[in-house]
Amino acid sequence: MSCATGSCSTSKPKPKASPPVRRSRNCSLPFRPPEPDSMTNSQPVPGAVAPTAENLARLRHHARRLGLFPRRVARTTGGGHSSRRRGRGMEFEEVRVYQPGDDVRSIDWRVTARRSETHTKVFREERERPVHLVVDLRQPMFFGSQRLKSTVACEIAATLAWTGARAGDRIGGLVFGTATAHHIRAGRGHLGVLHLLRALGETAQRLVVPQPDRHRLEQMVEETRRIAHPGAALFLISDFFDLADQPGVERQLFELSRHCDITLMAVQDP
Missing domain, CATH: 3.40.50 (Rossmann fold)
Incomplete structure (x- = not known):
């Protein structure tokens, strides 16, 4: 609206165009950005x-x-949680009878000598x-x-x-x-x-x-x-x-x- 010498003329404002739908760079779901006047640069x-x-x-x-x-861990990177998978780690779990496939470096020779049967140490790995x-x-x-x-x-x-x-x-x-x-x-x-x-x-x-x-x-x-x-x-x-x-x-x-x-x-x- 413009006014001069007591007279006014009114012009019809142009309708605002709807913001385009776009996709977030890191997400596959589409979203619309907020209207310019809906979020200002004022204090939060x-x-x-x-x-x-x-x-x-x-x-x-x-x-x-x-x-x-x-409940399930598929990664092998070390972290701060105990895994259900057994292996060589920092946390000792038990000594049991040696089974085919066990790491020979984990054999507990003292228990093996005492019980006349090969025993191995089992550790619980920590995973992230x-x-x-x-x-x-x-x-x-x-x-x-x-x-x-x-x-x-x-x-x-x-x-x-x-x-x-x-x-x-x-x-x-x-x-x-x-x-x-x-x-x-x-x-x-x-x-x-x-x-x-x-x-x-x-x-x-x-x-x-x-x-x-x-x-x-x-x-x-x-x-x-x-x-x-x-x-x-x-x-x-x-x-x-x-x-x-x-x-x-x-x-x-x-x-x-x-x-x-x-x-x-x-x-x-x-």
Whole structure:
């Protein structure tokens, strides 16, 4: 609208073009970027409403070893978890009768001499495993009578991530928002955790501006199947509000459980 000498002329604004659908560089699911006016460069939303990466980083002081051991391990890289596979390692397990195929370097000569039968020492190898944290931060998670489910989910994921990092595991995962999907490749140490926390904080901040959800639970599980390798530990954190509407999800989860150690963590409002 322009005004001069008491007269006004009105021009009809041009409609905004819809942002194009594109794919994340690290994730196969399509997403739309937020509208330019929906996310500003102002100060982030307070942590009580939407946690930031800095808030979540402080949880490293509360992380403890939770005993999250995998049931199957396929990798041979040394790490901080005991494997079901027996071999030469740092942790002694038992002495038993020698069996064909045992390493002769592990023969316990004292026990062999005492019992007149060849015995060998058995060690339990320590292995590392990738830990994938799959976090649902879709719009229904931005609700809570006392605390927001999205905030609780982020804090659970952050605590698990720090715990896994302390145990020597590689930390990665998937973070699903209303219109975004972040794939964080599993990395060692604090660096892997910080990449995950950054994705959690950015996605949680976007929940303040309501947007239609473009991801279904079955898409989330299918994407998890794509990145999960045998022997990985998976934690799926969600309120599972649409589980009943998608019967195929249970089958997907069962298939995942055959090759990975999967834990479902339901975040519910009391």
